[in-house]
Amino acid sequence: FFFKQKTAYEIAQRLVGSEMCIRDSFPSLMSVLAPSMLKTLAKKIVMAVVNSRKQIESLDLVQRLLGFIKHLIEGIPGEDEAKDDPYEFEESQTYAAKLINLVDCKDPVSQFQAICLFKEAYDKGGIQRMKYTIPSIVYAVYKLIQKYFRTAKLSNSSEEEEKASSDHSKATPTGSAEGAPKLSLLKVYQFIYKAIESIGTTYPETGIRLLLQGVLSMNYVVPTGTEAEELGYQFASHALVLYQDELSDVTAKNRALTLIIGTLQKANFFSTDNFETLTSNAQQYCGKLLKKEDQCKAFLVCTHMFASELSKEPAKIEKCLKKAQSLCDSCKVTAAENVILYVYLLNKY
Numbered sequence: 494f495f496f497k498q499k500t501a502y503e504i505a506q507r508l509v510g511s512e513m514c515i516r517d518s519f520p521s522l523m524s525v526l527a528p529s530m531l532k533t534l535a536k537k538i539v540m541a542v543v544n545s546r547k548q549i550e551s552l553d554l555v556q557r558l559l560g561f562i563k564h565l566i567e568g569i570p571g572e573d574e575a576k577d578d579p580y581e582f583e584e585s586q587t588y589a590a591k592l593i594n595l596v597d598c599k600d601p602v603s604q605f606q607a608i609c610l611f612k613e614a615y616d617k618g619g620i621q622r623m624k625y626t627i628p629s630i631v632y633a634v635y636k637l638i639q640k641y642f643r644t645a646k647l648s649n650s651s652e653e654e655e656k657a658s659s660d661h662s663k664a665t666p667t668g669s670a671e672g673a674p675k676l677s678l679l680k681v682y683q684f685i686y687k688a689i690e691s692i693g694t695t696y697p698e699t700g701i702r703l704l705l706q707g708v709l710s711m712n713y714v715v716p717t718g719t720e721a722e723e724l725g726y727q728f729a730s731h732a733l734v735l736y737q738d739e740l741s742d743v744t745a746k747n748r749a750l751t752l753i754i755g756t757l758q759k760a761n762f763f764s765t766d767n768f769e770t771l772t773s774n775a776q777q778y779c780g781k782l783l784k785k786e787d788q789c790k791a792f793l794v795c796t797h798m799f800a801s802e803l804s805k806e807p808a809k810i811e812k813c814l815k816k817a818q819s820l821c822d823s824c825k826v827t828a829a830e831n832v833i834l835y836v837y838l839l840n841k842y
Contacts, residue, residue: 535565539588548597555596555607559614565589566626567617586622589615590629601641601676608633612688620695627692631703634685635710642678642714678714679721682707686728693731697739701749704732705756715762726767729757733774743783750778751794758797765803772798776813789820789834793841814841 526534539562549555559566566589593611598604608630615626685707693700707728715721732753740746753775763771775798779791792813799809817838824831 531564532569535562536585536588538562539565539585539592542595543588543591547595549595549607550597550599552598552603552607552610555610558592559610562589563614566614566622568619568622583625586625590626593629593633596633601637604637605634605676605681608637609684616691620692623692624696624699627688628699628703630688631685631706634681635706638681638710638714641676679724682711682721682724686724690731693735694739697735698745698749701732701735702752704728704735705752708756708760712759712761718764722762722764722767725762726771729760729771733771733778736778743787746782747787747791750775750782750791754791754794754798758801761802763803768803772804780816785820786824786831786834789817789824790837792817792820793837796841814838
């Protein structure tokens with residue numbers, strides 16, 4: 494009990510303060526503990542590190558930390574986790590997901606390599622844990638993009654991609670005293686896409702939100718007509734596929750479609766053909782919603798797509814409004830309270 498309580502907190506507090514404080518003998522000491530105690534100890538380490546709010550500034554610290562807590566983020570082989578308390582499981586994985594927010598390496602390449610290390614470890618925990626950990630990975634990369642690519646000179650040449658995509662499993666710090674290291678924008682977004690793809694089918698609503706956030710982040714860094722723009726189209730089209738094939742809950746479909754339309758309205762980097770394909774599909778889904786009142790609201794929201802930076806099409810706006818008006822008339826007959834739809838309609842004219 495003394496070891497579990499005291500040592501976990503003491504070691505965890507030192508863990509992020511100085512590399513010298515991470516003793517080589519500690520993992521050996523952990524190896525003699527029972528599996529159930531290892532998981533408890535790992536949870537206490539994670540909670541102490543997160544609550545300390547100290548930055549993790551090197552790849553070596555990341556590797557050591559992940560080694561200490563692997564039983565929490567990967568599980569114990571042969572253990573039936575269905576017997577675990579759902580609340581405790583959620584709490585522990587939420588804390589594990591927060592760890593990545595403490596990573597603050599000196600250069601963007603090392604930061605990306607640290608994120609890759611976390612992703613590699615999180616993937617071993619299975620889909621139940623990835624529900625909590627993958628979104629934190631994705632948003633950590635979006636934060637990196639916002640911090641680095643919006644100010645750095647971008648280059649998508651294959652030569653720099655190969656340099657930036659060196660085997661992250663080795664986790665060796667890279668950088669140059671002469672200038673800031675370079676990352677490949679395309680490589681970073683491909684990493685994001687694969688991460689989202691791993692949970693999209695199981696958790697489609699989360700997948701859709703992460704994909705759409707990716708599209709919005711591309712507004713600041715992706716020029717039209719590039720390979721990265723095509724990847725952005727892949728993000729948006731995959732969100733539409735998840736919407737159509739994986740979502741079944743009516744309320745979830747309404748929320749997701751509103752998000753898709755809003756994202757397309759704000760997107761500013763798609764080519765004309767790609768944008769027309771995406772908006773056409775989104776418009777078709779508006780007419781496939783289960784309830785007519787939901788269809789009406791969706792068509793009203795849809796008008797914003799055709800008054801965006803990429804599209805100024807009064808004819809399509811008028812078509813959506815007329816379709817919404819027709820649905821208003823139908824809804825008024827079935828339920829008097831649907832008269833409010835006319836108010837929504839008038840607000841769009």
